[in-house]
Amino acid sequence: MNAQQAHNGSTVRRPQRARSALGRYGEELAARRLTEAGMTVLARNWRCGRTGEIDIVARDGDVLVVCEVKTRRGDAFEHPLAAVTPEKAQRLRDLALGWIQAHGGAPPGGVRIDVVGVILPPRGAPAVEHVRGVV
Numbered sequence: 001m002n003a004q005q006a007h008n009g010s011t012v013r014r015p016q017r018a019r020s021a022l023g024r025y026g027e028e029l030a031a032r033r034l035t036e037a038g039m040t041v042l043a044r045n046w047r048c049g050r051t052g053e054i055d056i057v058a059r060d061g062d063v064l065v066v067c068e069v070k071t072r073r074g075d076a077f078e079h080p081l082a083a084v085t086p087e088k089a090q091r092l093r094d095l096a097l098g099w100i101q102a103h104g105g106a107p108p109g110g111v112r113i114d115v116v117g118v119i120l121p122p123r124g125a126p127a128v129e130h131v132r133g134v135v
Contacts, residue, residue, distance in 0.1 A: 022120070026071025027055055030116035033128045034058050039065060048098035052091050056116075057099060062109035066096040071118040080117035081131060089113075089135040 031041050034056065043057040056067040068088070070080035084092075096111050113135035119127040 022071050022073070023069075026118035026120075027069045029118050029126055029128050030067065030069040030130075031056055033116060033130055034065075034067065037130065046099065048095050048102070051094050051098055054092075054095045054099065059107070060109075060112070062107050064096070064099070064107045064109070064111045065114050066092055066099065066111065067114045067116060068092055069116045069118065071120065074119055074121035080119060081115055081129065081134075084115055084134065092135055
């Protein structure tokens with residue numbers, strides 16, 4: 001791949017594809033965990049203009065849940081839940097507002113922002129941690 005291809009995105013580099021596949025796998029595990037917890041997944045990877053993307057939108061009874069998913073390999077330095085910075089938290093609040101505006105208003109139970117951290121160890125089953133109401 002030459003510098004121009006790398007710049008214009010015509011060729012996707014292997015590490016980027018691997019991160020994308022890792023993220024998709026983590027989101028699939030997170031969606032399963034939320035469903036097993038009795039939630040209904042309403043949307044995945046919902047985009048709101050330039051604000052960004054909500055990984056998972058779900059319903060927990062009469063509460064709308066905006067869920068951020070962070071996936072890391074077991075040998076990563078930072079725990080996935082530590083990746084939700086104050087700036088990311090604000091973006092999640094803005095995205096929740098965007099969802100509400102696009103879908104007819106807030107539900108009776110309000111909105112909650114959750115984070116699901118997924119750690120994929122070198123061996124063994126993934127660890128999936130669901131933290132409710134983090135923001």
